[in-house]
């Protein structure tokens with residue numbers, strides 16, 4: 132049964148975009164946790180405070196007036212860098228949605244060491260893709276190969292190096308324009324970095340995970356495929372996700388898996 136707001140576990144929400152809006156809605160809907168504060172860029176505090184009456188909006192960690200049960204980053208690479216190590220070092224568990232940031236080995240090491248030293252946990256949700264639990268579990272028996280395929284309509288690749296490799300406006304057949312490591316994929320195609328990094332971190336790492344990217348005029352949606360083989364057998368997963376109303380670039384499942392990560396901290400049963 133939902134408790135009163137004062138008695139609920141309080142989270143710190145970093146960011147005020149499409150994913151954050153879903154997490155705020157889930158707090159209301161489930162009644163299982165409350166938003167203790169929303170951390171935004173300092174220049175935006177006054178404006179966001181007007182948009183979110185009744186919530187504490189802060190521009191810096193020094194203004195945090197409570198101990199969050201978990202902090203949830205749903206902002207950007209720079210936010211992971213700015214707040215992640217400090218929160219973990221002070222013992223606050225952290226959910227990172229901008230997982231592409233972890234392609235930066237230095238930042239990953241900083242977060243890892245801060246979590247170890249602070250006795251906190253760095254929590255990486257599955258985000259936009261399925262099978263991350265199975266992929267990571269399969270590591271226990273040994274994985275032989277992991278491949279992530281990103282298939283999008285040609286227009287969705289505009290503004291990326293694919294523009295130099297393909298005639299995106301006149302493409303009549305599917306064209307694979309990238310095949311290589313997850314590390315190079317995340318570096319050259321940062322907009323694809325979240326999923327490539329999640330698959331790499333759950334499985335064989337950035338250098339042994341193969342990524343392929345395809346511009347496909349026959350599809351309307353962004354399609355993610357994960358193929359893996361190992362001692363467990365083999366798996367082949369496809370997801371055709373719907374975007375969030377608040378941000379057409381973000382899959383709704385990325386928000387829902389963030390909510391799941393929070394719920395797993397506050398309910399008695401973790402699944």
Ligand SMILES: NC(=O)c1ccc[n+]([C@@H]2O[C@H](COP(=O)([O-])OP(=O)(O)OC[C@H]3O[C@@H](n4cnc5c(N)ncnc54)[C@H](O)[C@@H]3O)[C@@H](O)[C@H]2O)c1
Nearest residue numbers: 146147148149150171172206207210229258259325381385
């Ligand atoms: N893991 C995944 O599979 C996955 C999937 C989709 C999106 N994402 C990532 O999740 C994050 C959030 O996505 P979204 O759709 O909500 O984005 P969005 O653009 O709608 O919102 C991001 C918000 O964070 C704020 N922000 C950015 N940097 C900040 C900082 N340094 N300090 C405070 N606030 C800051 C922005 O002002 C904005 O309000 C993005 O980084 C996105 O790349 C991850």
